[in-house]
Amino acid sequence: MTQDAVVVVPGIMGSELRDAETGDLLWGLSVRLLERAWRRGDGLKHLHVTPEELDGHTDRVRATCLLAKPAWAPFLLGIEPYADLVWTVEEAAAAPEAVRAFPYDWRLPVEHNGALLAAAARQHLEQWRAQVEENADLRALCEDRAPRLVFVAHSMGGLVTRAALAGEQDLIPDTRAVVTLGTPFLGAAKTAIILNGDRANPTPTLPPRRMQALAATLPGVHDLLPDYRCLDEGLEVARLSPETVGAIGGSKELAARAQEFQTRMRTTAPALPGHRAVVGVAQPTVQSLRIENGIVRARYEAFRAYADGELRRNADGVPERHDRAGDGTVYRDSASIGTPASMTYLPVQHGALAKHSTALRYVHAVLTEHDEHLGPPMGAGELGLVLPEEGVPAGQAWTLHVTGTTSPAGVICHVVDAATGRAIARPRLSGRDGGLAAQVTLPDAGLYRVGLESGGSAAVTQLVLAIAPEDVD
Structure with missing residues (x-):
C-alpha cells in the first residue's frame, strides 16, 4: 500500500453538477436528465456559462461528486464513470481518508479549477499527515518519509493538475507523482469540430446542435482547443486563431483567453513531478483540420516538423502527413509530454482510459511502487x-x-x-x-x-x- 495522500481528478463532463441554491441535478446520469439534455430545446440551457460567471461570480453551480454512471455527449464518444478508478486508488491507499476525489465545474476555465485544486490538495495533505501522526500503525508505515501527494488525473483533469502546480509551486516538493490518463496537453483538434456543431452533417440530429450551443459558452471547452499547428491550408499548416474559432461557431473572446493561458502553461509551467502519462494509441483520431466554407473537416493525419519548427516536405514541397492515431479523442502526440520512458501506451478509447483494467493496474503499481516503475509490458494490440x-x-x-x-x-x-x-x-x-x-x-x-x-x-x-x-x- 501507499502512505501518500491521493487526489483523483476527473475529465470534462466527469463531475456531477447541481444548482447551488435548489440542489437540482444539472449534469449527471439519470434517464430523465439524459433525455432532457438531448431531446428538448432548452435541455442544456442551465449549463450555459453566463456573463456573470465569466466575470468571476461562479457560485451558481456546485460540483458535488465524480460521475458514478456512464453518460453520453456527441463527439466525446461517451463519458465513462470513475467508480473503478476510485476503487483502485482506495485499494492501494493506507486508509480511505488518504483518498480525495476532486469534482469541479468543468464548464469554467482550467486555471480557475486549478486554483481550487491546489487549495484542496494542500488541505487534503495536511489532514492526512495529521491523521498519520495520531495513529501508531500509520506512523510506522511512514517512518521512511512523510506522506506526499499523488495526483491521478483523467483527460482535462491533467490540465487542471498542471495549472494547480503551476499556480502554487510550493506543492511541487510535496508531490511524489502525477499520473495522467489521456490528457490533451497540446489540446484536441476534435474541440473545433464540437464548436462547429452539425454543419458538416447533411442529415443533422438534435444532440450535436445542442452540444455546439453549450460548448460555445464554455471557457473549459475553449481551453481544450489545439495548441499546435493543425489547420491544413494546402502548402502551409497554421494554428487556429481566435478569429477562426469565432468564425466556425466558437467564441473569439474565450479562444483568445484560452490561447494566452495555453502559451503560459507551455512556456513557463514547471515540469510535472514524477509524471507518468498513459497515452491512448491505435484508435482513429482527429489530428488536423481543414475549413471549407465555414465547415470544419476532420483529418486523421498529423504534420511533421523538424526541431526548428520547419515543416517536413516531400519532393514537391507538400507538407508530409503521418497518421499518429490516438485514443479517439486526443491524438497520441498531444497526450505525450516528457520523456518516452515516462509514457505507457494503451490501444484504448479515451473515455475508457480511466476504467480499463490494464490502466487501473498501472495506476495501482505507481501508487504502491518503491523504485521507479515505468509501466507494464504491453502487448501488440492494434484494434x-x-x-x-x-x-x-x-x-x-x-x-x-x-x-x-x-x-x-x-x-x-x-x-x-x-x-x-x-x-x-x-x-x-x-x-x-x-x-x-x-x-x-x-x-x-x-x-x-x-x-x-x-x-x-x-x-x-x-x-x-x-x-x-x-x-x-
Missing part, C-alpha cells in the same frame, strides 16, 4: 473501433468499423445496454475497406456500450447513443 459520433437512429441499421485487422478470426464484438448491462447483440464482422465492419440495429432509444475483444490485444469499448426516430431532423 481500433469507429462508431458514429453524432449518435445513431434507434430501430435502423448502421455500420460500425474496426481498424487494425482485416481478419475477423478471434475478434469478438458485442453490444450491451449501458444502464443495465443486458446483452443486446453480437454483430458479425466481415472484411471491408481495409478493415472490418458490421451492421448493427439498436432496438430502442438509449445509451449502449459497444465492446471489441481479441486474444492478442486489450479490450476496446465505446459508448453510443441511440436516438428516437422523431428526434432526427
Whole structure:
C-alpha cells in the first residue's frame, strides 16, 4: 500500500453538477436528465456559462461528486464513470481518508479549477499527515518519509493538475507523482469540430446542435482547443486563431483567453513531478483540420516538423502527413509530454482510459511502487473501433468499423445496454475497406456500450447513443 495522500481528478463532463441554491441535478446520469439534455430545446440551457460567471461570480453551480454512471455527449464518444478508478486508488491507499476525489465545474476555465485544486490538495495533505501522526500503525508505515501527494488525473483533469502546480509551486516538493490518463496537453483538434456543431452533417440530429450551443459558452471547452499547428491550408499548416474559432461557431473572446493561458502553461509551467502519462494509441483520431466554407473537416493525419519548427516536405514541397492515431479523442502526440520512458501506451478509447483494467493496474503499481516503475509490458494490440459520433437512429441499421485487422478470426464484438448491462447483440464482422465492419440495429432509444475483444490485444469499448426516430431532423 501507499502512505501518500491521493487526489483523483476527473475529465470534462466527469463531475456531477447541481444548482447551488435548489440542489437540482444539472449534469449527471439519470434517464430523465439524459433525455432532457438531448431531446428538448432548452435541455442544456442551465449549463450555459453566463456573463456573470465569466466575470468571476461562479457560485451558481456546485460540483458535488465524480460521475458514478456512464453518460453520453456527441463527439466525446461517451463519458465513462470513475467508480473503478476510485476503487483502485482506495485499494492501494493506507486508509480511505488518504483518498480525495476532486469534482469541479468543468464548464469554467482550467486555471480557475486549478486554483481550487491546489487549495484542496494542500488541505487534503495536511489532514492526512495529521491523521498519520495520531495513529501508531500509520506512523510506522511512514517512518521512511512523510506522506506526499499523488495526483491521478483523467483527460482535462491533467490540465487542471498542471495549472494547480503551476499556480502554487510550493506543492511541487510535496508531490511524489502525477499520473495522467489521456490528457490533451497540446489540446484536441476534435474541440473545433464540437464548436462547429452539425454543419458538416447533411442529415443533422438534435444532440450535436445542442452540444455546439453549450460548448460555445464554455471557457473549459475553449481551453481544450489545439495548441499546435493543425489547420491544413494546402502548402502551409497554421494554428487556429481566435478569429477562426469565432468564425466556425466558437467564441473569439474565450479562444483568445484560452490561447494566452495555453502559451503560459507551455512556456513557463514547471515540469510535472514524477509524471507518468498513459497515452491512448491505435484508435482513429482527429489530428488536423481543414475549413471549407465555414465547415470544419476532420483529418486523421498529423504534420511533421523538424526541431526548428520547419515543416517536413516531400519532393514537391507538400507538407508530409503521418497518421499518429490516438485514443479517439486526443491524438497520441498531444497526450505525450516528457520523456518516452515516462509514457505507457494503451490501444484504448479515451473515455475508457480511466476504467480499463490494464490502466487501473498501472495506476495501482505507481501508487504502491518503491523504485521507479515505468509501466507494464504491453502487448501488440492494434484494434481500433469507429462508431458514429453524432449518435445513431434507434430501430435502423448502421455500420460500425474496426481498424487494425482485416481478419475477423478471434475478434469478438458485442453490444450491451449501458444502464443495465443486458446483452443486446453480437454483430458479425466481415472484411471491408481495409478493415472490418458490421451492421448493427439498436432496438430502442438509449445509451449502449459497444465492446471489441481479441486474444492478442486489450479490450476496446465505446459508448453510443441511440436516438428516437422523431428526434432526427
